[in-house]
Amino acid sequence: MLEAIGLAAVRGEQVVFADLSFNLASGEALLLTGANGSGKSTLLRLLAGLVPAAEGALLWHGGDALSDVPTHAARLRYLGHLDALKPGLTLDENLTLWARLWGGRVAPALEAVGLEGLGHLPARMLSAGQKRRAALARLALAPVPLWLLDEPSVGLDTGSIGLFGAMLATHRAAGGAVVAATHVDLPLPGARIFHLGQPA
């Protein structure tokens, strides 16, 4: 489904990584590991089309993925370090924007991450873990083929990780692929590990 050929990224004058190639089939999961600064986040942003590749190609079903960025964006959900919640808006209002843009309904998405009944609270009243779960709820709104997750489990308690695992399993069972950067274990059975080393 997704194929990376010889990807390289440059930040400032520094090569973050070079000559990365991998293949991702539908239903598969790829775990990005590596030391801090090894380029995991950069790779995820590159796969999302948020930063340009210095070299190499990214293919989607054999065609150039990044030739049309909005089309590529519609195939994926990206979860970054930041939760992208507006503190002044309630949880419902925060998610309603995305539900209107992507389709899906807010209430089931909140239920999927165990935040049901908290939709009326302003996002600034939530704890860090609850904010993370609200960000995860965006994944549950409407199905897309590819999830790009940057340390998705930061701040989650054990129960929430269980719910997140169920979301991941449903997504993969429906043929969705996952690329996740992490330092801890994620509930992704059978995931391949892709280690990012320091560039030579």
Add this chain to the structure above:
Amino acid sequence: MIALLRREWLLAARHPGDTLASMLFFLLVTALFPFGVGPAPDMLARLAPGALLAAALLAALLPLDRLFAAEAEDGSLDQLLLSGLSGTQIAAVKALAHWLTTGGPLLLASPIACAMLNLPVPAWGVAALALGLATLFLSLLGTAGAALTLGARRGGVLLPLLVLPLAIPAMIFGAAGIEAAASGAAWQPFLLLLGALAAAALPLAPFAAGAALRAE
């Protein structure tokens, strides 16, 4: 796009301080003129068109540096760029929202400012129209400027330096239009030119801003 505009509207309604600050800034700047140049009515009426325009453009500039910076800081910008909307569409909504939440309230405040500057009453309508068009032009230019200066250190200082020189034509035509209306001459040509400026910026500025957001 409608969804994003509704969210921007909701955000402005939840944080009315930004809108109020621009409005009060506008009124305070226009209130300074009578103190500075003396309360002679003729002198004030001469100054009024330029003072109105300058105060309105500066007031509209106030919230611009947070336009994209606030989105970038909490990660919303990344999500917006991946929302399926193009950069141009995002910038167009942002510019429109800025105009509605800053330019609109300035229009509401403009009769008070006109009175303080002793502008002849028949010119008040033209003044409101000129302010509306000039702030639209500034919202569009400012959106492009905000997208370009995003990520720059001291972007808040860079932004006015970038945008205000480009707003000079709006200043000239707007002030000339109000002055013509105040002295009973034909004001339409000036406002038509001002409208043409806004119309030219309408497609160009969001396009430039969208390209800048993508490159960021």
